[in-house]
Amino acid sequence: MKTGGERGDSAMRAATKKADGTTGSRLLAILTFLVTLFAAATPSAQAATPSPDTQAAYLAEQLRTNPVYVTDQLPREIPKSTTPAFTKLAKRTGVPTYVLVLPMEAADGEALLGTVHDRLGKDGLYVLIDDSSVTDATAYGVTAPADDALTTAQYELPFDAGPLRSFERFVDVIAEGGAKAATRAQAARDKYDSDGEPAEMYIGPSDRDNQSFLTGMAITGVPLAMLLLIPYVRRWWRRRPGAPVSLNKRTQPGRWRRHLLPAAAVATAAAIAAAAPLVFDQTTSSASPRPRAIDLNARIDRVAEALSQDPVYQDPESPRALDKTQLAQLHTRIEKFRSSAAGGQVFMALVPQLYEDESGSDEEYFAHAVHDKLGKDGVYIVADPLDGYINVFDHGLGLDTYDLLNALPESVVYGDEKSNDADDHLLGERLTKVMTALDKTERTEDLTTSDADEAYPFTDPITEDELNPLFYGDFWPGLTIGALTAGALFALVAAALGIARKPLLRRHPELLQTSTLSTTSPAMPTKPYLRDTARTELQAMAREYGTGERADTRTRTRYEATMLLTADSGNVDDDLSPSTLTALIILARATRAALAGDDSNLCCGVNPLHGPAKTSRHVRTSSVETRRRMLPVCEICLDDPHKIPARLLKLPPNGRPYYEDELLSAVPDGFTKLGRKVRETAHAQ
Structure with a gap:
């Protein structure tokens, strides 16, 4: 096989042999030479050697060794020791399966899977899993219902099912085949739309x-x-x-x-x-x-080993934040600080800080653990390539790094809108500014190396x-x-x-000489009805009251108010008004109820002839007006509030609501207020 240079020489010789031809032939030969030379100088993407300093290239290399790669950055959710479990499940798909278990923030979904596939150069089912579930899956060159399996896993399981159980459900659907997978995915989607998300599995x-x-x-x-x-x-x-x-x-x-x-x-x-x-x-x-302990130490060991070889370490699982030029500049600045009179070692770790990692997103604990593992004093700079935050910790140099961070602008430490919009969070520029501030930081006698040995509390x-x-x-x-x-x-x-x-x-x-209080009393009673009912209730009250020997103060008060309505005659005269007859019925019944030991003080405010009230409600008393009144309501009216306007007691002959009458206006406030109103009216007359 000829190399690119050999192909270029051949094209040169071919063009020279045709030099004695026509002008068009010369031009054609020259163009042929230039095209061939360009092709030789520009190898195809497939033939290009993967660059080892990219995220996709690193992950492809890991999959080349083992088709299942589990990150060491999520030990609290997915320990790296679960790799055999994922591998066992991947073998059940029936097609070559490549699995990447990565932090959600570091994975660019389908785009990352496509790039890794191109780098690896092998067809198969590529699956991306984060700390909670299967997030993306694509089949390259093989037949597998990846989309349906992904849909089923997402809709059939609750969010807290966990990544391993999610991948297991995904694999089960892949193994069922295309037709069954499509049916199951549609059923899962329909159930989710109708019932919502499945119930949580854990408390x-x-x-x-x-x-x-x-x-x-x-x-x-x-x-x-x-x-x-x-x-x-x-x-x-x-x-x-x-x-x-x-x-x-x-x-x-x-x-x-x-x-x-x-x-x-x-x-x-x-x-x-x-x-x-x-x-x-x-x-x-x-x-x-x-x-396990090995899971919690895996990333610390990896970072410490890398920093022992190079003072700047970029997490290979994350998108790269520093190019070669920026790396060279930082190495120069680090060496300058190390060789200065007041300086020392500087270690930069561009590693994500996640709640699921061994440090629980505690940058200080992470820096402490790396220092403890590396065993070298110095300034440890932790930069998160995913969110762009920068933290500086001194271990053994006696530098006031807290004042250093406070002196730096927030745009350097936490980033700003410009850095947040950039893929690399402008970490190269910002770390250079941190080094500039570090050069100006003086040692302080108040800080000792013992600070580096403190144990930082965090969740076990x-x-x-x-x-x-x-x-x-x-x-x-x-x-x-x-x-x-x-x-x-x-x-x-x-x-x-x-x-x-x-x-x-x-x-x-x-047992109780009393008549049943009617809950079907007419809403618009006639005067004869009120007069006959009043006579019946008055006779029943007189019979049960007797001499009043067993009556208490409340009973006697109600009895006396009832008798006042009859002018102390004990008779119901034909000339009594409808409102007086209604008040007589109410108080006579209240007196008998008190004799029976009933301590209630309210009757139905919709129709006082219904009997005792159960509770009070804001109700509509008119089918035309929307204004509501607070009235005590009996059980019957409470069960069917829509009929309250029709059940409202209206006095003959003009049918006005009873509570608009001066005497009966006190009825909704209770028997005590009604009795007081009766006595006031009697004294006024």
Whole structure:
């Protein structure tokens, strides 16, 4: 095979032989020579030798050795020791598969895969994985449903499933083949669109605290609720209105029955304590395997070994930030500082600082670890090629690097808009400015070399994902809250049973001589209806009140207000107004309710003839106006608020709302206010 130079000589000789031809032939020969010479001087991209100082070239070299490359910069999420697991999965695809596991910030997705493929020169399925999942995949020269597998892995799994599980799902879909993969991808996409993202697989520390708290509440709350509620409800049931007489007799339970409930409560507490760890069985908050010591030291060893050979180290897995000219300039500046009287060694590490790395994105700890591994004092400059931040740390030279950083502009230390827009973050220029400032930094006697030996606290990567035990932390406060909750539940049940007693009393008039309060009272009653109802209620009140010996102050007050409406005659005259008749009905019923032990003070504000109110609400009282009123509402009106305007009580003969009447305007405020209004009206007359 002829070299490029030989091909150029041949073209030269061919052109010379045709020199005696026509002018066109001469020109053609010259053009042929120039084209051939240019072709010889410009080798094709495929024939070019990959440059070892580029990210893609470095990664291609790694894949040439092993088709699966796992970075050493993510030990907290993907330890390098997981390489065999990824390799085992890659072999299941059925096609040559090349896997790159890299930091998300350092990988340029499909573009990087294409460049690595060109550098490696081998067809196959190329897969890119970051610290959470499979992010990109492309098939070069092989048949594989890469896009469908990528879609399925992204939509079928929650975000916290982890990269290894994501790659496993990806491989499963690849192995299914094109048709099945397309169907599965579409199904996953449709399910995601309808149901949203799948539920998380792991819980966090706060979730574990909640589980501990809930367990503590259940262990004390459930047994105490049993001890409080079961006897109370049983006693209430025996004494309920209408219960058979035999059930009201007290029976003395046997000794074994007296101990049955406490024993059941203790057994319940023990069962909850035993079942809780089975229900809340999570032990870790992440899918990441526990890193080994070799995983945590891998990057530190790599950087320290490189710095022992060269004071400037660029991370080969990241896009290169320094060209050869900038490297030469920095080497010159470093040598100048080293040979100066007040200077020393300078080590520059252009390495990403990530939350998933061994240092937890702590540049100071990283510099300390590299210094400890390298064993050489000096100024350690950590520059992040991904975000462009620069940090300077002194180990053993006695330089005030904190003042150095404070003296530098933020555009040098953190970058600015111009540097952020640049691919290399202008690190070459900015590091040169750092060296200029370093030349002017003086030694200080206040700083000693012992500062370099300090241990910098950071989250332990081995135990950081471990969850606290279930019976720990918030479990103990949960025990107390559980007891309080049981007491609150008892109070609510007692109140509910007290309310439930009222309709039972109405069902048994022999126990309470009272008529059932109608919830179907007309919204526009006639005066005869009001007069007849008032007479019935007045007679029932007089019969139940009797001599008033068992009446308390509240009952007597309501009774006296009712009698005032009849002018103390005890009769319902035909000339009483509709508003007076309505007030008489309301107060007569309120008096009977007080005699029965009902402590409520409100009746339905929509139609006071409905009976007692359950709660208060802002309701519309007109189907035309949008203005709302705060009124007490009975259970029937509360269940169907749209019918409230139609159910509003309107007084004959003109049908105006009852609360617009001077006397009845106090009804929504309660029986006490209505009685006071009755007495004021009576005194005024």
